[in-house]
Amino acid sequence: xxxxxxxxxxxxxxxxxxxxxxxxxxxxxxxxxxxxxxxxxxxxxxxxxxxxxxxxxxxxxxxxxxxxxxxxxxxxxxxxxxxxxxxxxxxxxxxxxxxxxxxxxxxxxxxxxxxxxxxxxxxxxxxxxxxxxxxxxxxxxxxxxxxxxxxxxxxxxxxxxxxxxxxxxxxxxxxxxxxxxxxxxxxxxxxxxxxxxxxxxxxxxxxxxxxxxxxxxxxxxxxxxxxxxxxxxxxxxxxxxxxxxxxxxxxxxxxxxxxxxxxxxxxxxxxxxxxxxx
Amino acid sequence: xxxxxxxxxxxxxxxxxxxxxxxxxxxxxxxxxxxxxxxxxxxxxxxxxxxxxxxxxxxxxxxxxxxxxxxxxxxxxxxxxxxxxxxxxxxxxxxxxxxxxxxxxxxxxxxxxxxxxxxxxxxxxxxxxxxxxxxxxxxxxxxxxxxxxxxxxxxxxxxxxxxxxxxxxxxxxxxxxxxxxxxxxxxxxxxxxxxxxxxxxxxxxxxxxxxxxxxxxxxxxxxxxxxxxxxxxxxxxxxxxxxxxxxxxxxxxxxxxxxxxxxxxxxxxxxxxxxxxxxxxxxxxxxxxxxxxxxxxxxxxxxxxxxxxxxxxxxxxxxxxxxxxxxxxxxxxxxxxxxxxxxxxxxxxxxxxxxxxxxxxxxxxxxxxxxxxxxxxxxxxxxxxxxxxxxxxxxxxxxxxxxxxxxxxxxxxxxxxxxxxxxxxxxxxxxx
Numbered sequence: 001x002x003x004x005x006x007x008x009x010x011x012x013x014x015x016x017x018x019x020x021x022x023x024x025x026x027x028x029x030x031x032x033x034x035x036x037x038x039x040x041x042x043x044x045x046x047x048x049x050x051x052x053x054x055x056x057x058x059x060x061x062x063x064x065x066x067x068x069x070x071x072x073x074x075x076x077x078x079x080x081x082x083x084x085x086x087x088x089x090x091x092x093x094x095x096x097x098x099x100x101x102x103x104x105x106x107x108x109x110x111x112x113x114x115x116x117x118x119x120x121x122x123x124x125x126x127x128x129x130x131x132x133x134x135x136x137x138x139x140x141x142x143x144x145x146x147x148x149x150x151x152x153x154x155x156x157x158x159x160x161x162x163x164x165x166x167x168x169x170x171x172x173x174x175x176x177x178x179x180x181x182x183x184x185x186x187x188x189x190x191x192x193x194x195x196x197x198x199x200x201x202x203x204x205x206x207x208x209x210x211x212x213x214x215x216x217x218x219x220x221x222x223x224x225x226x227x228x229x230x231x232x233x234x235x236x237x238x239x240x241x242x243x244x245x246x247x248x249x250x251x252x253x254x255x256x257x258x259x260x261x262x263x264x265x266x267x268x269x270x271x272x273x274x275x276x277x278x
Numbered sequence: 279x280x281x282x283x284x285x286x287x288x289x290x291x292x293x294x295x296x297x298x299x300x301x302x303x304x305x306x307x308x309x310x311x312x313x314x315x316x317x318x319x320x321x322x323x324x325x326x327x328x329x330x331x332x333x334x335x336x337x338x339x340x341x342x343x344x345x346x347x348x349x350x351x352x353x354x355x356x357x358x359x360x361x362x363x364x365x366x367x368x369x370x371x372x373x374x375x376x377x378x379x380x381x382x383x384x385x386x387x388x389x390x391x392x393x394x395x396x397x398x399x400x401x402x403x404x405x406x407x408x409x410x411x412x413x414x415x416x417x418x419x420x421x422x423x424x425x426x427x428x429x430x431x432x433x434x435x436x437x438x439x440x441x442x443x444x445x446x447x448x449x450x451x452x453x454x455x456x457x458x459x460x461x462x463x464x465x466x467x468x469x470x471x472x473x474x475x476x477x478x479x480x481x482x483x484x485x486x487x488x489x490x491x492x493x494x495x496x497x498x499x500x501x502x503x504x505x506x507x508x509x510x511x512x513x514x515x516x517x518x519x520x521x522x523x524x525x526x527x528x529x530x531x532x533x534x535x536x537x538x539x540x541x542x543x544x545x546x547x548x549x550x551x552x553x554x555x556x557x558x559x560x561x562x563x564x565x566x567x568x569x570x571x572x573x574x575x576x577x578x579x580x581x582x583x584x585x586x587x588x589x590x591x592x593x594x595x596x597x598x599x600x601x602x603x604x605x606x607x608x609x610x611x612x613x614x615x616x617x618x619x620x621x622x623x624x625x626x627x628x629x630x631x632x633x634x635x636x637x638x639x640x641x642x643x644x645x646x647x648x649x650x651x652x653x654x655x656x657x658x659x660x661x662x663x664x665x666x667x668x669x670x671x672x673x674x675x676x677x678x679x680x681x682x683x684x685x686x687x688x689x690x691x692x693x694x695x696x697x698x699x700x701x702x703x704x705x706x707x708x709x710x
Contacts, residue, residue: 079589079592081592082590082591082593088590089590091587096583096584097584098583099696103698103702104700107576108588108593109591110573111577112593115573139700146702156703158696
C-alpha cells in the first residue's frame, strides 16, 4: 500500500426516501487506477457527484490528501473542488464546449492559472510580457496533451465537429490540463469501438504512470476494467459488496450474484460472462 | 459541373409565363369602369401580355444567373466558407470604419457642391446609429459572449444618463470626469442586479432582467425630488473640447472657434459629438476584441457553452458572469452619459422596454458575438427606420418583414462566424 490519495469514509447519500449510496468507504491511491463497478443504478455516478461537489453527501467524509494539507471535499463548493483540491472529472454524456476550438477547450481548463497571470484581466488587457509567457506556456501544455491524444492536426477546429471517440479523449485531456491530483472518469469507454478502447487504455496507463495522478474510474466495459484496474470497488444497491484486485473480485461470489442474480445454476460462471452481459 | 440546359430553362420560363397569363388576364386584362350606362368592362389585353412577357423573361434571366453563380462556386467546405466569411467581415469592417471616419468631411464637401443641404440631419442620424452600435457592442458582451439573455439592458443606459446628468448638474464637474463615473455607476448597478439573479438561467434570467429594466424606469418616473419624474432633467451641461466650450462667446476665456481661428458654426459641436461617440464605440470594440482573447473572455464563452463543465474545471461561475454583466453595464453607462450630454434633456420616456428590445434585436440580427454584424444591424435598423421616416407607419411593416426575412434565411444572424481566440497552426497569435 503506497500513499492514500483519496479517502472515502462512510459516504451516504439520500434523496428523500431513496438511499442511493449507503455507508461506502474506500481508498484511492496515487499512481493507481481504482475502478468502481456495479450494475445499473448501483450508485456509482452518485459517488462521483459527491466527490466532485455536484451533490452534498448526507453523511460521510471525503478527504483528499493535497500537497500541503488535506481537503475535506464534502465541505467545499463544486468549483472550489476543481480549483483548490485538484479533482478533475469527465462526464458520462460528454460535456465539451462545442463551439470553441479544441485548443480553447484546453485553455479554459487552465483558467485559474491564467487569470492570476493576467492580473485578473487588468494586466492582460495591456498585454504585459509575463502574461504572454503564461499564455504561451498554457498553449504548450495544451499542445503536449493534444499530441498524446493525436488531435494536434485538428487543434483549431470546433470541438463539436470532432468524432465521438475524439471528443471522449479530448474531455480527458481537458481534465488533465487542470493539473489535477485525481482524475475521475465517468464511463470513458461508453460508445467506443474495441480499437478506441485499446487506445484509451494506453492513455489511462500513461496518465497513471507518467503524470502520477490517481485515477478513479466508473466503467461498464468489464474487459477494460479487468485489464487496467489496480483496485476494484463493487457497488450494488448503494452498498459496497466487494473490494480488491481484479482477480479476487472476478471470483467473488457476491459480485457474481449481483451481476447474474441469485441462482444455483450460475454458481460457476466467471467474470467472462459478467463482461458479456454488459 | 453540368452545362446550363437552355431548352429546359426556356420550358420552365414558358410555364411561368402561362401561369402569369392565367392570372393576369382576369386580374389585369379585364377592368370594370363606370361608364354612362353603368359598369363597363374595359379590355386591356396589352397590359396583360406585357406582364406575362415580363414574368417569362424575368424567370429565364434569374434562373440563368442563379445557375451561373452555382457553377462558379461549386461546393465550398466549412473551412472555406468560414474563411470567406471572415474576409468579408474584415472588408466590411474596414469599409464601414473608413466611411464613418470620413462621414462629416464627405457631408460637408457634398453640401458645398450643392448635392444636399442636410449635413446636420445626416450627422444626427450618424450619431444615433453609432450610439446604438456602441450599445449593441456593450450588450454583445453579455448576450453574445457570456450567453446571458438580458432584456433590461436599457436600465444601465438610463443609470449612465441620469448619473451623468445629476453629477454634472450638482457638482459642475467636467464631462471627462463625469463620463467614467457614469460608467462606474452603471457597472455598480450591474453587480447589484447580477448578484442575486445570476444563479437563474435562460428564460428566468430574461424575465428578471426585464423586470429590473422596468423597475429602474418606474423609479425614475416617481422619485420626483431626485430625478424630476416625468418632467425629466433639462439643461444638462454640454461637453467641451478639452476645456474649450462650443459657444459663440464665453465669459471665462476662449471658445472652440476662437481658439482655432474658425468662424462660429453650430455644426462644430455636432461634428465633435459625432467623433466623440465614434471614439467611444471604437473603445468598446477594441476592449471587446481584446478581452475575448483573455482567460476571462474564454471563460464567458465556455459558460455560454456548458456551465456544469465549467464548474468541474474549477471556474467560479458567479464571478465570471458578474464580470460580464458589470462590463456590459459599464459600456451601457458610457453610452447613456453620451446620450444625456447630446440631448441636453433626459426623461424616463427615453428608457422604455422597446429600447432594450431594439438593442437586443441589433445583437441577435447581427449574429451573436459578431462585432461587424452589430454595425450592419444597427445601420439597417436605426439608420433605415430614420431614413424612411417619410413612409410613416409603413416603415414598421418593412422593419418586421426584414426581421422575418433574416430569421428565415440567416437564423443565426447576418454574420455568425466564430474565430478561435488562439490558434495552434498558421497564426501569429499562438506564438507570443
